[in-house]
Amino acid sequence: MQWTLVIPLKPLVRAKSRLAPTAGDALRPSLALAFAQDTVAAVGACAAVRDVVVVTDDPRAERELAALGAHVVPDTPQAGLNAALAHGEGFVRSGRPAAAIAALNADLPALRPSELARVLASAAAFPRAFLPDATGIGTTLLAAAPGTELLPAFGGASRARHTASGAVELPLEGVHSVRQDVDTGDDLRAALALGVGPHTAKAAAGLLIPD
Ligand SMILES: Nc1nc2c(ncn2[C@@H]2O[C@H](COP(=O)(O)OP(=O)(O)OP(=O)(O)O)[C@@H](O)[C@H]2O)c(=O)[nH]1
Numbered sequence: 001m002q003w004t005l006v007i008p009l010k011p012l013v014r015a016k017s018r019l020a021p022t023a024g025d026a027l028r029p030s031l032a033l034a035f036a037q038d039t040v041a042a043v044g045a046c047a048a049v050r051d052v053v054v055v056t057d058d059p060r061a062e063r064e065l066a067a068l069g070a071h072v073v074p075d076t077p078q079a080g081l082n083a084a085l086a087h088g089e090g091f092v093r094s095g096r097p098a099a100a101i102a103a104l105n106a107d108l109p110a111l112r113p114s115e116l117a118r119v120l121a122s123a124a125a126f127p128r129a130f131l132p133d134a135t136g137i138g139t140t141l142l143a144a145a146p147g148t149e150l151l152p153a154f155g156g157a158s159r160a161r162h163t164a165s166g167a168v169e170l171p172l173e174g175v176h177s178v179r180q181d182v183d184t185g186d187d188l189r190a191a192l193a194l195g196v197g198p199h200t201a202k203a204a205a206g207l208l209i210p211d
């Protein structure tokens with residue numbers, strides 16, 4: 001099965017607010033963009049991915065992510081992450097009603113194409129499936145097979161919400177790079193230890209991240 005990935009991204013000035021103590025307001029937008037660039041580049045290099053749709057209103061992100069091959073769709077006037085994902089899903093399925101769709105966070109700077117391919121291959125066995133984040137509280141990926149609505153319920157404790165909504169939690173080991181989202185300084189340290197992509201490596205080079 002070939003997948004269309006839908007990746008939501010907030011305007012960069014508002015993104016990654018929980019990284020303020022680590023990055024400060026001057027660096028944070030560039031760091032958020034770097035995470036998204038490394039995420040989109042890894043997704044584009046995954047053999048199981050047909051195409052990538054980014055939902056964002058940010059002009060700088062639009063330019064940089066389109067240069068990596070993403071199709072960029074403006075956000076919906078309806079606020080919030082789940083509205084943005086439903087909007088991206090609607091855009092994709094208005095052209096290809098039978099598309100297999102997976103929503104993926106834009107803050108996965110250590111993402112490896114081979115691990116994403118394993119997750120998507122496993123998701124293909126279910127109508128709706130998801131992968132919990134590294135903390136075990138949230139979600140990094142939610143997949144919907146052809147003919148199934150995505151019904152995204154991201155934000156905060158979304159693992160429990162996705163389970164309650166009937167999505168199957170993928171019981172995978174060894175896919176750390178797909179689970180390691182970066183919200184805090186500790187998350188960034190964990191992602192750097194896994195090995196981040198070139199954009200994040202450059203953007204994070206000047207940061208002092210205590211052990
Ligand atoms: N298009 C779009 N993307 C969103 C929106 N809200 C959150 N996102 C994206 O959804 C993913 C997870 O978001 P969060 O972790 O809640 O937000 P964040 O900006 O990454 O971090 P915080 O500011 O620390 O909450 C990230 O890729 C965000 O950029 C929204 O309203 N529209």
Ligand SMILES: C=C(OP(=O)(O)O)C(=O)O
Pocket residue numbers: 081133137138139140153154155156157158159181183
């Ligand atoms: C959006 C989510 O996560 P966070 O807010 O922790 O990035 C989520 O896990 O559903």
